[in-house]
Amino acid sequence: MRNVKVGLVQMSCTADVNDNLAKAIAKTREAAAQGAQIVCLQELFKSLYFCDVEDHANFSLGEAIPGPTTDVLSELAKELGIVIIASLFEKRAPGLYHNTTAVLDADGSYLGKYRKMHIPDDPGYYEKFYFTPGDLGYKVFQTKFGKLGVLICWDQWYPEAARITSLMGAEILFYPTAIGWDVNEQDPAISQEQYNAWQTIQRSHSVANGVYVVSVNRVGREADQQFWGGSFVSNPFGSLMYLASHDQEETKVIELDLDKTEYYRTTWPYLRDRRIDSYQPITKRLIDE
Numbered sequence: 542m543r544n545v546k547v548g549l550v551q552m553s554c555t556a557d558v559n560d561n562l563a564k565a566i567a568k569t570r571e572a573a574a575q576g577a578q579i580v581c582l583q584e585l586f587k588s589l590y591f592c593d594v595e596d597h598a599n600f601s602l603g604e605a606i607p608g609p610t611t612d613v614l615s616e617l618a619k620e621l622g623i624v625i626i627a628s629l630f631e632k633r634a635p636g637l638y639h640n641t642t643a644v645l646d647a648d649g650s651y652l653g654k655y656r657k658m659h660i661p662d663d664p665g666y667y668e669k670f671y672f673t674p675g676d677l678g679y680k681v682f683q684t685k686f687g688k689l690g691v692l693i694c695w696d697q698w699y700p701e702a703a704r705i706t707s708l709m710g711a712e713i714l715f716y717p718t719a720i721g722w723d724v725n726e727q728d729p730a731i732s733q734e735q736y737n738a739w740q741t742i743q744r745s746h747s748v749a750n751g752v753y754v755v756s757v758n759r760v761g762r763e764a765d766q767q768f769w770g771g772s773f774v775s776n777p778f779g780s781l782m783y784l785a786s787h788d789q790e791e792t793k794v795i796e797l798d799l800d801k802t803e804y805y806r807t808t809w810p811y812l813r814d815r816r817i818d819s820y821q822p823i824t825k826r827l828i829d830e
Contacts, residue, residue, distance in 0.1 A: 543799040545686045547713070547753075548577030549587075549783070551791045553761030558587045558602065562610065562699040566617060568792045573621040575794040578647070578686045581626040583759045583772075584694050584719040585640070593764050595670040603632030607651050608786050611643045619649025623683045626691060628717040631656070632669075632683040640672045642693055642717055647685040655680040655695040658702060661774075664768055665723060668695070669773070681709045687711070687799055689753075694718045697743050697756065707750035708812075712799050714746060720759040721768035736769055736787075744779040751777045753805040760790060 550568045554561045565586050572580045585591075587610065589601040604610060606629055618625045624647050630655070631641035640657035657673030660668045679702060684687045690711025696702045697716045706714060720739060722732045740756075746752045753776060760770035772785040774795045785791045806812060822828050 542696040543687070544796055545713075546576045546578045546794050546796045547755055547774065548572030548575070548580040548581060548792065548794045549755060549757045549774070549785070550582050550771050551757060551760055551785050551789075551793075552586070553790055554586065554589050554759060554763070554767075555615070556589055558584050559655060561587050562613070566613075568790075569617060569623075569625065569639075571792045572794055573623050575792070577623060577794045579624040579626070579684070579713075581715050581717060581755055581757045582628060583757045584628045584717040585630060586628060586717075586759070589763050590719045590759070590766065590768070592668045592671055593665045593766060595667050599671065600632075600638065603630045603638050605633075606631045606641050606654050608641050611645065611651055614643075615649040615651060618647060621811060622647050624686055624687070624689070626715055626717065627660060633673075637673055638671055638757065639675060640668065640693055641675075642691050644682040644684065644689065644691065652684065653680065654691070655691045657696060659695045659699055660705045661695045664725065665764075679706045679709060681706060681711045687712045690714045690753050692716055694720060697739070697746075698756065700742075700749065703746035703750060707746075709751050711752060713753045713755060713797065714750075716743060716754065716756040717774075718756055719768065720758060721763075721766040724762070724767050736771060740771065740773060743773075744781075745773045747775045747777055748779040749811060751802050751809070751811070753777060753799075753801075758785075759787075760788060772798045777801050778809070 658675040661668040690706035730798040774782040
């Protein structure tokens with residue numbers, strides 16, 4: 542069996558980026574002490590989720606990738622002998638910014654980055670104000686402990702992104718995330734329905750592609766958002782292997798058997814039966830009747 546231990550860091554953030562980085566490092570060490578070989582941090586873990594407002598001052602949070610934070614995390618990855626998946630606010634050039642995740646291998650080497658492809662624009666999530674859509678395409682990263690696919694938050698609602706990344710050879714799909722409930726929403730049924738949809742769509746990616754999905758969300762109250770945590774791991778048939786709370790910081794390590802992909806993909810041969818000759822219409826925005 543090819544087993545790998547994956548660490549999830551679900552944490553709250555403050556306005557102090559140095560404190561957030563220090564907390565993420567401490568929790569990464571905690572996961573490594575529990576045996577984690579790959580540690581995934583949540584989306585934009587160094588700061589509060591600043592996209593709740595359109596404020597030019599927030600561009601000061603951007604940084605180069607690779608750059609100062611990836612340098613620190615590379616040293617940490619090398620010291621601990623682990624892979625680190627780190628979501629950061631990338632400043633590519635003056636006036637050009639991305640929502641980007643860097644991957645550091647277990648020897649400390651920088652393997653590359655994925656730039657978020659799908660950019661939302663909703664009340665409390667004004668990401669189009671800050672982020673240019675990704676232009677690197679979908680990415681997989683060959684690490685010491687397996688081939689990883691990385692997508693980011695809003696990407697998780699799109700089966701096309703999960704399918705393409707899986708077809709590129711990803712054995713695990715990682716989703717660093719920042720999503721929560723509007724504290725002004727008075728109907729708990731609506732809030733629960735939103736969370737259920739979020740979890741269900743990602744578990745469906747496991748089923749359709751025969752891969753593990755690891756989703757890591759933040760937690761805590763920030764302005765009018767109560768980030769709902771609920772980080773989880775699903776196996777290649779969508780069963781939950783771990784589910785975090787909605788209101789607590791958690792560091793959890795889960796062992797995955799990567800050979801399970803072969804079992805599920807041969808038992809439920811969706812990839813075999815795909816009719817790729819019939820899918821061209823999906824490249825259109827709308828199919829005319």
